Amino acid sequence: MFISPHPARRRRVLVLATAAVVGATALAACGSGEDVAAPGAGASGAAGSAGSGGITVWVDASRAPAAEAFLAANPDADVEVVSYDGSANGSDTFKTRMNLYDQAGEGWPDVVFSTQNNDASWASQATPGNEPFAAVLDDGLVDPEVLEGFTEGSLDPCTVEGQVYCLRNDLAQVVLWYDQQLMDDLGYEVPTTWEEYVELSGRVAAENPGVITGSVGDAWTPEVFMWGSRCPANQVTGPRSISVDATAAECVRAAEVIDAGVADGSLTTLSVFAPEFVQEYSEKVLMMPGPAWFAGAIFNNPDSLALPEGRLGVAAPLPWEGEEAVTGNVGGGTWFVSSHSENPELAADFVEFVTTDDAYQVEQAPGYPAYAPAAEKWLAQQEESGYYATDLSALTEAGSVIWDGWGAPAFSQEAVWADTMTPLVTAGGSVVDNLDTWGEAIRNEAQVNGYTVE
Amino acid sequence: MATAQKAAAPLRRAAGPATGPRPGRRRASLVPVLLVLPYTVLLLAFGLGPAVYALWLSFTDATGGFAGVDNYARVVQDFRFPGAARHVALFVGLWLVLLVVLVVVLALLVHAVSRRWVGTALRFAYYVPGALAGASSVLLWLFLLNPVASPAAPLLRLLGYESFNDTIQPTNLPVVFALIAFWTGAGGWILVMFGALNNIPDDVMEAARIDGAGPVRIAWSIQLPLIRKWVTYMVILSLAAGTQLFVEPTLLSQASNAVVPNDYSLNQLAYQYAFSLADFNGSAAISVLLLVVSLGLSSVFVARGGLFDTDAS
Numbered sequence: 001m002f003i004s005p006h007p008a009r010r011r012r013v014l015v016l017a018t019a020a021v022v023g024a025t026a027l028a029a030c031g032s033g034e035d036v037a038a039p040g041a042g043a044s045g046a047a048g049s050a051g052s053g054g055i056t057v058w059v060d061a062s063r064a065p066a067a068e069a070f071l072a073a074n075p076d077a078d079v080e081v082v083s084y085d086g087s088a089n090g091s092d093t094f095k096t097r098m099n100l101y102d103q104a105g106e107g108w109p110d111v112v113f114s115t116q117n118n119d120a121s122w123a124s125q126a127t128p129g130n131e132p133f134a135a136v137l138d139d140g141l142v143d144p145e146v147l148e149g150f151t152e153g154s155l156d157p158c159t160v161e162g163q164v165y166c167l168r169n170d171l172a173q174v175v176l177w178y179d180q181q182l183m184d185d186l187g188y189e190v191p192t193t194w195e196e197y198v199e200l201s202g203r204v205a206a207e208n209p210g211v212i213t214g215s216v217g218d219a220w221t222p223e224v225f226m227w228g229s230r231c232p233a234n235q236v237t238g239p240r241s242i243s244v245d246a247t248a249a250e251c252v253r254a255a256e257v258i259d260a261g262v263a264d265g266s267l268t269t270l271s272v273f274a275p276e277f278v279q280e281y282s283e284k285v286l287m288m289p290g291p292a293w294f295a296g297a298i299f300n301n302p303d304s305l306a307l308p309e310g311r312l313g314v315a316a317p318l319p320w321e322g323e324e325a326v327t328g329n330v331g332g333g334t335w336f337v338s339s340h341s342e343n344p345e346l347a348a349d350f351v352e353f354v355t356t357d358d359a360y361q362v363e364q365a366p367g368y369p370a371y372a373p374a375a376e377k378w379l380a381q382q383e384e385s386g387y388y389a390t391d392l393s394a395l396t397e398a399g400s401v402i403w404d405g406w407g408a409p410a411f412s413q414e415a416v417w418a419d420t421m422t423p424l425v426t427a428g429g430s431v432v433d434n435l436d437t438w439g440e441a442i443r444n445e446a447q448v449n450g451y452t453v454e
Numbered sequence: 455m456a457t458a459q460k461a462a463a464p465l466r467r468a469a470g471p472a473t474g475p476r477p478g479r480r481r482a483s484l485v486p487v488l489l490v491l492p493y494t495v496l497l498l499a500f501g502l503g504p505a506v507y508a509l510w511l512s513f514t515d516a517t518g519g520f521a522g523v524d525n526y527a528r529v530v531q532d533f534r535f536p537g538a539a540r541h542v543a544l545f546v547g548l549w550l551v552l553l554v555v556l557v558v559v560l561a562l563l564v565h566a567v568s569r570r571w572v573g574t575a576l577r578f579a580y581y582v583p584g585a586l587a588g589a590s591s592v593l594l595w596l597f598l599l600n601p602v603a604s605p606a607a608p609l610l611r612l613l614g615y616e617s618f619n620d621t622i623q624p625t626n627l628p629v630v631f632a633l634i635a636f637w638t639g640a641g642g643w644i645l646v647m648f649g650a651l652n653n654i655p656d657d658v659m660e661a662a663r664i665d666g667a668g669p670v671r672i673a674w675s676i677q678l679p680l681i682r683k684w685v686t687y688m689v690i691l692s693l694a695a696g697t698q699l700f701v702e703p704t705l706l707s708q709a710s711n712a713v714v715p716n717d718y719s720l721n722q723l724a725y726q727y728a729f730s731l732a733d734f735n736g737s738a739a740i741s742v743l744l745l746v747v748s749l750g751l752s753s754v755f756v757a758r759g760g761l762f763d764t765d766a767s
Contacts, residue, residue: 091708091716096729103734127732128516217619219711270617271711276602412712419715426619426713444533449731 054078055110055347058094060086062297062366063113063169063333069360070353077346086115086333092412095122102130110341111350113169115333117157118408121239123336124160134165135339141348142167146356146371151399154370157408158334161239165336167355170293170367171375172332173398174224176315177294178287179307180389186211188286194229194318197289198257204286205264211284215277216258216425217269219414220330224289227328227406228317229254233442236407242446243454246439253320255431262425269426272298278305289318291330292395296366300387313390316397326403332370368395375399411449416441505745511738525739529727535740538720544628545719546696549635553692554685557640561647562673577648580641591638592705599630622710627718631702639695643688650684651677686759690752697748700725720744 057079059067067081087094094114101107123134138147142164147155150168158166176197178190186208191197201213216225226233231251235243245251261267270277272294282305288294295314299307317327335351337344354360361374362381369375379392420441424434431438443453515521529535560580567573583591597603600618601610615621622630654677662672703718717723720740728737756762 085708088711091712092730096725099729099732102732103728269619271619273711274602274618276617279602415712415715418710418712422619422713423624426617427623448532448534 053343054080055341055343055350056080056082057111057113057350058082058084058109059113060084060088060115060333062086063354065364066113066354066360069357069364070350073353073357073359074349077350079346079350082109086113087119088115092415094119098123098133099127102127102133105130108133108338108340110338110343110347112336112338113333114336115331116412117168117172117329117332117334118410118412119334119336120158120160120165121408121410124163124165131339132165133336133338133340135337135341135344135347136163136165137167137337137348137351138164141337141344142352146352149356149371149373151370151372151375153402153404154332156404166334167351168370169333169335169355170365171370171399171402172291172293172330172367173317173395173402174228174289174291174328174330175317175394175398176287176289177285177299178313178315179283179285179311180313181311182211182283182286183313186286190287190313190315191318192315194253194257194320197287197318198260201261201266202264205261205266208286209265210280211266211286212268212281212288213266213286214261214288215268215270215272215290216262217271217274217277217422219418219422220291221258221421221425222413222417223328223330223406224291225254225258225328226251227403228289228326229320230323230326230403230405232405233439234406234409234413236409237454238452240450241452241454242407242409244439244442244446246442247435251435252432255435258425258431262428272304278303281305283307291332291367292398293330293367295382309387310389312388314388314392314394315390316394317401324401326401327398328406329402332367368399409446409449409451411445413442416445508738508741508745511735512742515735516733521735525735526743529723529736529739529743532723534717534723535720538717538723541628542697542699542719545631545635545699546693548628548632549696550689550692552632552636553640553643554689556636557643557647557688558678558681558685560640561644561651562677564644564648565651565677566669577645580644582641583637584639584641586638588638588701589705592634592702595630595634595637596705596709618710619713622706622714624714627703627706627714630706631699634702635696639692643692646684646688647681650681654680682759683761683763686755686761689759690755690761693751693755694748697721697744 055078057067059081061083063086064081064083067079071077071079085091085093094112094116098108098112120134124132126132135141137158138144147164151171154168154171155164158164158168176190183190186204188200188204191200197213204211204213222231222233229250231246231254232248233244233246233251235245237243258267262269268277268281270280272290285299285305285307290298295312298304299312317325319325335355337347337351341347355369356371356374358374358377361369361371362377365374365378369378375396379395382388383392417438420438421431421434425431446453512525513521513523515524564573564576564580567576586594598606599610599621601607601615601621602618604610610621658676658680659672662676667675698721699719700721703714703722704716706714707716707718717726721744724737724740724744727733727740
């Protein structure tokens with residue numbers, strides 16, 4: 001038999017796509033081929049629920065310790081842990097997989113962690129012929145007292161038409177991280193407004209080229225700069241309606257910050273998770289507006305910047321002159337319980353444990369816990385660790401000033417930014433001049449997802 | 455199967471005529487049927503069956519009622535559709551030209567190598583990349599395209615690419631995908647062409663040489679016309695594969711944190727329709743459109759390339 005080099009292999013992908021339509025048997029066979037789309041969630045992911053008495057849990061790599069903590073506390077629990085990409089960076093893995101299982105009529109995991117916080121917008125809605133994926137959690141499945149313990153507003157993205165569909169893992173309020181020692185060495189002062197931030201960035205670029213004051217190479221750039229500037233590009237006004245004004249003055253001023261920083265090199269266009277970022281900017285990050293989880297994921301991470309002890313400072317979100325400070329939020333994961341679960345009690349116990357129990361949220365969590373009692377202990381413990389150069393009151397402050405004008409629609413704002421604006425920023429194009437392009441992309445994406453654009 | 459048998463033919467170094475079933479023996483006629491049967495069953499189950507089902511889906515709505523051309527209208531009006539169609543067309547055009555020119559030239563060169571071991575070594579080297587599984591060879595390219603990790607970093611920097619995001623600028627993508635596809639797929643085709651060149655009778659080549667034709671003239675006037683069928687065959691299969699671009703952009707989308715969108719190609723768009731919007735009818739409509747375009751283009755090549763002409767020699 002003659003071996004056709006490559007066509008057959010490509011065709012297998014189409015078979016995979018069509019097989020999805022044909023049914024579950026074909027899918028199970030192709031499951032391993034799908035590792036591509038979600039590393040690790042292949043064959044085992046396609047295997048679905050762990051049968052009666054057990055649950056299948058999908059987590060991303062960063063949340064693996066949460067599952068381990070649960071197993072350590074409940075050694076008899078039958079929990080199968082599947083690792084997947086956490087639906088990060090607009091990959092939409094969670095949503096696409098659940099649609100696949102909806103179509104097959106089986107195979108749903110019992111618990112899913114998502115790094116996105118907008119999944120409730122679709123998981124709470126029924127698809128043709130299927131009930132919604134997410135189980136309602138405030139109908140007795142989760143203890144009402146536990147629900148009340150979450151930081152005010154943190155369950156908003158999980159709440160659709162008055163019902164809670166997920167538990168928030170962490171808050172991701174944006175603060176200003178800075179390197180206290182580098183500030184002192186170079187003789188700079190921490191800025192207190194965006195205007196000062198821009199001015200300082202300009203000075204840093206001129207006096208110390210190679211030192212950076214922020215990053216704009218990631219998909220969450222709009223959530224840091226635009227959201228924190230009250231840019232009305234993503235105002236969700238109803239379950240399926242959105243208002244988009246990407247060229248408002250609030251968006252323009254934020255875009256000017258990005259443009260100025262990219263032009264003079266004070267803002268890097270590399271992703272903070274790119275290996276070259278670590279190579280180039282180790283101990284050269286003067287400051288960086290970014291979410292709470294930057295502390296554990298980037299600064300205090302031996303595999304990333306690995307900033308030594310006693311240097312990392314945190315300042316409250318920057319206001320624009322004459323305004324109250326508001327801030328953005330980058331993700332902050334969510335835990336879902338499947339409505340199809342054969343073991344909803346165990347699944348609910350699991351999500352309760354990982355969002356509230358000290359064993360994970362205080363001892364191990366890299367981000368700021370959404371559960372208020374855990375957040376207090378977490379902050380105290382972080383301060384005790386001696387890692388930070390300042391106290392962490394800025395985090396608490398930021399947690400209470402997340403601007404509520406930036407919604408959580410069913411599509412990923414990060415993906416829209418990544419494919420519309422990131423190439424432009426990388427190539428040194430002007431964000432200010434292309435805000436209408438961005439707005440148009442958001443409107444298009446919203447319409448395709450069934451939103452009425454106002 | 456018929457084409458596969460045909461493809462196997464040139465790999466025989468001008469062997470004698472194949473020994474077919476002896477006429478008049480009725481039981482022997484069952485053998486080819488038995489041989490073709492498993493393939494036919496699989497073709498029906500995984501090829502024609504789903505295609506017919508997709509056709510049915512594309513003309514119905516979510517509840518199963520007849521929808522006319524609504525699904526087609528909807529997907530064609532999707533803001534992502536023209537872009538995706540353009541991306542695929544660019545990629546396929548680039549890739550086919552690259553494939554036809556380079557594969558034929560390389561096959562002719564290898565065929566002209568007089569030292570047996572050199573030719574064998576070259577053929578083996580060509581084939582190695584094709585032996586890697588599709589996804590893993592794309593993963594390999596993720597490193598090659600990153601100026602930080604790539605062995606070809608000096609070249610990338612010379613072209614002005616300082617980071618992975620620079621390399622995968624939208625304008626570069628068709629070239630990048632064409633290179634990846636060529637690298638993974640061309641080796642096998644070079645072997646096929648080599649076999650086809652071996653099939654050309656020695657006396658024809660001899661006659662040309664005696665008439666004073668040089669190697670270039672022989673390639674142009676004798677070898678190329680005689681391997682035309684195999685080139686056509688390669689173009690058709692590659693066209694079918696190329697329009698289904700999926701693995702490369704999907705992996706690149708993951709690796710670039712969505713800078714390469716996950717709806718870059720038509721096949722990805724179909725995937726998004728099905729599994730992101732839960733719109734299987736729209737997804738089927740895109741698939742059917744792809745099928746129609748591929749079939750249309752392929753039939754042009756079949757007609758022009760004389761692929762199904764019986765050997766009148």
